[in-house]
Amino acid sequence: MPQLPAPDYPDDVRARLERDAAEVVARYPDSRSALLPLLHLVQSEEGHVTRTGMRFCAEVLGLTTAEVTAVATFYTMYRRRPSGDYQVGVCTNTLCAVMGGDAIFEALQEHLSVGNGETTDDGKVTLEHIECNAACDFAPVVMVNWEFFDNQTVDSAKRLVDDLRAGVQVEPTRGAPLCTFKETARILAGFPDERPGAVEATGGAGPASLVGLRLARGEAGTARVVHPRDGGPHDEPQDTVHEPSPGEHLSSHDAPQETSASDPSHPSPTTTRDGGASPRGLDAAGPTAEEGE
Numbered sequence: 001m002p003q004l005p006a007p008d009y010p011d012d013v014r015a016r017l018e019r020d021a022a023e024v025v026a027r028y029p030d031s032r033s034a035l036l037p038l039l040h041l042v043q044s045e046e047g048h049v050t051r052t053g054m055r056f057c058a059e060v061l062g063l064t065t066a067e068v069t070a071v072a073t074f075y076t077m078y079r080r081r082p083s084g085d086y087q088v089g090v091c092t093n094t095l096c097a098v099m100g101g102d103a104i105f106e107a108l109q110e111h112l113s114v115g116n117g118e119t120t121d122d123g124k125v126t127l128e129h130i131e132c133n134a135a136c137d138f139a140p141v142v143m144v145n146w147e148f149f150d151n152q153t154v155d156s157a158k159r160l161v162d163d164l165r166a167g168v169q170v171e172p173t174r175g176a177p178l179c180t181f182k183e184t185a186r187i188l189a190g191f192p193d194e195r196p197g198a199v200e201a202t203g204g205a206g207p208a209s210l211v212g213l214r215l216a217r218g219e220a221g222t223a224r225v226v227h228p229r230d231g232g233p234h235d236e237p238q239d240t241v242h243e244p245s246p247g248e249h250l251s252s253h254d255a256p257q258e259t260s261a262s263d264p265s266h267p268s269p270t271t272t273r274d275g276g277a278s279p280r281g282l283d284a285a286g287p288t289a290e291e292g293e
Contacts, residue, residue, distance in 0.1 A: 006051035014056070017045065021060045024190060031061050035071055037189045039078050044185035048079035076130075077188075084119045085180045086164045089130035089143045090157070096132075100153065101140035105129050107154045112161060124165045137208040138173070145184040147172035
């Protein structure tokens with residue numbers, strides 16, 4: 001059956017949103033260009049983009065609800081159903097996955113008793129797997145409301161979600177202090193983060209990401225190597241500062257987990273399940289004579 005038209009916001013809420021929307025629209029020479037920030041604005045009101053929010057955006061910008069819906073359903077940052085105060089995203093793209101992201105995501109699903117895109121009963125945490133967030137040199141990465149938590153493990157990720165549910169203040173590895181998803185959505189709509197010190201704390205790439213830039217500039221600053229998670233022969237005292245050579249990588253990639261530790265059901269194609277060499281060896285990526293070219 002066709003849906004009835006979406007209900008409108010209460011008068012006081014609509015009046016407030018109209019004032020904010022006018023400020024957003026004024027930034028653009030063409031009003032329809034304001035659709036993305038307006039979707040963030042209505043998401044900051046209810047925690048997800050509702051049919052009412054899409055109707056509001058359409059009316060403000062002179063668009064059809066079909067045009068607004070097409071955009072709202074295309075971008076994954078817009079939620080289509082109620083979600084938690086904290087969006088916990090585990091990167092399961094290739095590099096994070098083999099570094100432990102798959103194991104973290106599986107463990108959190110069991111720990112929180114939720115599936116992908118589902119929210120805990122207390123409404124605090126929504127868990128989802130996410131695509132690459134451009135922090136591969138700190139893999140595996142977990143993001144909470146788009147703030148970075150780098151070099152995570154199963155245990156550290158469990159502690160993180162437990163603290164979020166308990167109301168304990170957690171600090172991102174880098175970037176601004178954490179806020180709720182609704183507050184994040186308002187910031188993404190283009191409104192200033194008015195929390196004291198938040199703007200000054202905002203950061204971008206971490207130190208490992210900037211090594212190539214420093215080397216290109218001829219800088220020889222020191223940096224600390226992130227040691228293997230389980231120790232090992234490369235371990236050194238925590239207060240030792242290491243002078244990196246151009247070929248060294250300053251992140252946990254120096255000690256990656258074996259692929260099978262992340263996804264035991266999909267071992268490397270060059271090895272068999274019992275650890276022996278594959279009959280096709282290093283040529284496993286190419287076709288056999290029987291398979292053809």
